[in-house]
Amino acid sequence: MNSIKSVFERKKQNNEKTNIGYVVAGYPSVDFTKNFLSNLDKTNIDILEIGIPYSDPLADGKLISEASFKASQAGVTTDTVFELLTEVKDKVSKPLVFLVYYNLIFSYGIDNFLKKCTESNIQGLIIPDLPYEESKDLYEKTKENSIDLIPLVSVTSQDRISKISSHGSGFVYAIGSLGVTGSKQVDLPRLEKFIENIRTQTNLPVSLGFGIKNNNDVKRMRQFADGVIIGTSIVDLTTSNNLEYTISEINKFFE
Numbered sequence: 001m002n003s004i005k006s007v008f009e010r011k012k013q014n015n016e017k018t019n020i021g022y023v024v025a026g027y028p029s030v031d032f033t034k035n036f037l038s039n040l041d042k043t044n045i046d047i048l049e050i051g052i053p054y055s056d057p058l059a060d061g062k063l064i065s066e067a068s069f070k071a072s073q074a075g076v077t078t079d080t081v082f083e084l085l086t087e088v089k090d091k092v093s094k095p096l097v098f099l100v101y102y103n104l105i106f107s108y109g110i111d112n113f114l115k116k117c118t119e120s121n122i123q124g125l126i127i128p129d130l131p132y133e134e135s136k137d138l139y140e141k142t143k144e145n146s147i148d149l150i151p152l153v154s155v156t157s158q159d160r161i162s163k164i165s166s167h168g169s170g171f172v173y174a175i176g177s178l179g180v181t182g183s184k185q186v187d188l189p190r191l192e193k194f195i196e197n198i199r200t201q202t203n204l205p206v207s208l209g210f211g212i213k214n215n216n217d218v219k220r221m222r223q224f225a226d227g228v229i230i231g232t233s234i235v236d237l238t239t240s241n242n243l244e245y246t247i248s249e250i251n252k253f254f255e
Contacts, residue, residue, distance in 0.1 A: 001121060001123075002093065004095045004097070004123055004148055004171065007046050008205040008227065011227075012205075017222040018171075018205070018227035019044050020046065020047045020048070020209070020227050020230070021043070021045040021229075021250060022049040022231035022234055023048065023050060023051065024051045024068050025050050025084065026071035026076030027070060027076075027235070027238060028239060029241070030080065030084055033050075033084055034084050034087060034088050036238070036247075037088045039243065040092055040093075041094070044253075046094060047097060048095070048096050048097070049097045049099045049231070050098055050099065050122075051068060052078055052101075053071040053076050053077075054068055054103075061232060063236055078108055078113075082120050085120035085122070086119065089121045095123045095124065097123060097150065098125050100126070102129050110137075110141060114145045114147060117145070118147070122147065123147060124150050124170045125142060125149055126150045132163055135149070149169060150170045150172070150173050151164045151167065151172055153172055153173070153175065153198060154175040155176075155191075161201040162202065165198075165201060165204060168202075168204065170204070171205045173207055173209055173229070174194065174206050174208045174209070175210045176194075176208045176211050188220065191224060192224050195224040205226035207226060207227030207228065208225040208227070208228055209229030209230075210231075212233075213233045214233065215252060230253055230254075233253065234246075
C-alpha cells in the first residue's frame with residue numbers, strides 16, 4: 001500500500017495534484033462502503049477520507065451530518081467500521097484516512113483505537129475537535145504507530161499555523177470556507193494568500209477542502225494547493241446507492 005507521503009511525492013513529480021475524497025462509513029449501507037472501497041482503484045481518488053458516524057459532527061454540514069446520523073441509526077459503530085475495513089483491506093492499495101471526532105477515539109480507548117487503525121491499514125487521522133493545545137500525547141502515539149496526524153488550519157487561524165503543523169504529518173488540511181463542510185468558500189485572493197502563508201510555515205503538502213463541489217472548483221483550487229478535497233458532493237452521490245454511477249461521477253470531479 002502507498003503511503004500518504006509517497007502519493008504526494010509521486011503526484012508532484014508528475015506535475016499533478018492529489019485528489020482526496022470523503023465518504024461516510026456505512027452510508028448508505030455497510031455493503032455499499034465495502035464495494036466502494038473494493039473498487040477504489042477504479043476512481044481518480046488518490047487518498048480517501050472515511051468518516052466514522054458520530055452523533056454530533058460539529059464540522060459537518062447538513063448533508064454529511066444526515067448521512068452520519070442515518071448510518072448511526074442503522075447501527076454502524078466504530079467496531080462496525082473496523083470490521084468492514086479489515087474485510088476489504090487486501091483489495092485497497094490507496095491510503096485511507098479517518099475523519100473522526102476525538103470523543104470517539106477517547107471513549108474507544110486511544111491505544112486500542114490506534115492498534116485497530118494499524119490492523120485495518122488506516123494511515124492517517126483528521127480530528128476536527130482536537131485543539132493543538134491538547135494534541136501532544138496523541139501526536140506522539142500516532143508517530144509510534146506510523147499513523148499521520150493531519151493538522152487542520154483555517155483562514156481564521158493563520159497566526160497559529162506553524163504551531164498547529166508542528167504536531168502534524170502527512171499533509172495540512174486547509175479549510176477554505178468560514179463555515180462547516182459544504183459551505184461557501186472565501187474569495188480566491190484570500191485563499192491564495194492563505195495557502196502562501198501556510199507554505200512559509202511548514203514543509204508539509206497543503207490540501208484544500210470545504211466548499212469544493214465540482215470540477216470547476218477542483219481546477220481553480222489546483223492552482224494554489226497540492227491536493228484538493230471533495231466531501232459533500234461525493235456523499236451526495238453515494239445517496240444513489242449506485243456504485244457505477246458514483247464512481248463515474250467522482251471521476252468527472254477529478255478530471
